[in-house]
Amino acid sequence: MSIRYVVVESEIGAGTRGSSLGIKAMEVVGWNKQSEILAKYPQKTVEVYNQELYNEVDTPNAIRIEPSVKVLQNVTEAVCESVRKEFPIVLSGDHSIATGTIAGIKKAYPTRKVGVVWIDAHADIHSPFTTPSGNVHGMPLAGALGLDNLELKINDLSEKESAGWNAIKNLSGVCPSVLPEHCVYFGVRDTEEQEDQIIEKHGIRNYRVEEIRHRGMVPCLIEAIERLEECDLVYISFDVDSMDCDYISHGTGTPVSKGFDDVEIRQIIGAFLETEKVACLEFVEINPTLDEKKNKMAETAFEILEDVLPIIERINS
Numbered sequence: 159m160s161i162r163y164v165v166v167e168s169e170i171g172a173g174t175r176g177s178s179l180g181i182k183a184m185e186v187v188g189w190n191k192q193s194e195i196l197a198k199y200p201q202k203t204v205e206v207y208n209q210e211l212y213n214e215v216d217t218p219n220a221i222r223i224e225p226s227v228k229v230l231q232n233v234t235e236a237v238c239e240s241v242r243k244e245f246p247i248v249l250s251g252d253h254s255i256a257t258g259t260i261a262g263i264k265k266a267y268p269t270r271k272v273g274v275v276w277i278d279a280h281a282d283i284h285s286p287f288t289t290p291s292g293n294v295h296g297m298p299l300a301g302a303l304g305l306d307n308l309e310l311k312i313n314d315l316s317e318k319e320s321a322g323w324n325a326i327k328n329l330s331g332v333c334p335s336v337l338p339e340h341c342v343y344f345g346v347r348d349t350e351e352q353e354d355q356i357i358e359k360h361g362i363r364n365y366r367v368e369e370i371r372h373r374g375m376v377p378c379l380i381e382a383i384e385r386l387e388e389c390d391l392v393y394i395s396f397d398v399d400s401m402d403c404d405y406i407s408h409g410t411g412t413p414v415s416k417g418f419d420d421v422e423i424r425q426i427i428g429a430f431l432e433t434e435k436v437a438c439l440e441f442v443e444i445n446p447t448l449d450e451k452k453n454k455m456a457e458t459a460f461e462i463l464e465d466v467l468p469i470i471e472r473i474n475s
């Protein structure tokens with residue numbers, strides 16, 4: 159089995175511009191370090207629609223949901239095709255595309271239980287019914303879980319918004335693609351009240367930075383891996399804003415303090431990879447236009463990839 163990079167330079171789901179440049183920023187890091195890891199494996203570039211950013215928004219509760227659905231369908235197809243024969247490493251702009259990644263895995267393996275490791279400062283579990291911002295990159299996990307969260311509804315949806323959201327929930331052909339008990343969060347620390355209630359209601363475990371530092375990384379990882387015991391496949395979504403913006407950099411759309419350092423991220427990703435159940439790994443939300451330390455966020459993400467790639471290579475050889 160080989161490895162493939164699935165490149166998704168989309169940023170229409172974010173509230174700030176620039177995340178589509180994150181992948182190019184990583185390529186520059188590779189060039190400067192004379193590292194060949196990004197050139198070593200074939201790439202599949204998914205068609206995106208960033209020109210839509212210039213069009214007026216007519217779906218305020220799910221901004222640019224129509225082109226987002228098109229991007230997500232393309233991601234679903236690309237990941238579905240790749241994951242059947244290769245290990246896809248998804249390099250993406252904004253996090254909204256993750257519903258497509260999960261849907262692609264589920265579409266390829268509809269009868270298998272898919273586990274999700276969501277490493278992020280944010281829970282990304284809003285629906286268009288609960289979102290205060292309307293940004294679709296705050297909704298990918300709710301889309302995969304098929305959760306509307308109507309009991310906490312603050313928005314009434316237009317027909318276009320409903321149709322788009324239904325399409326997102328049904329991308330894999332199986333709704334939901336994943337179950338809440340098969341999801342674990344790492345580093346979530348910036349949530350809205352509606353999200354807290356949804357997480358609590360569905361019992362989704364969040365390994366907070368303080369808990370991991372207090373109890374130790376190893377016991378937390380053993381426990382988290384056990385939680386996903388009955389999953390046949392695991393997918394890891396790594397949002398770089400899970401890392402501490404003061405320690406690493408602010409080169410991401412929604413930076414948050416008091417996050418992980420890069421060593422902790424390598425430990426988390428590495429431990430799940432060693433279970434040999436991981437079918438796909440994703441990097442999102444690097445935004446070099448916001449980086450006060452030149453290209454530090456992309457450098458850090460690149461070094462994490464450089465560090466975990468040998469594990470992926472060993473397990474898939």
Ligand SMILES: [Mn+2]
Nearest residue numbers: 253278282397
């Ligand atoms: Mn995110």
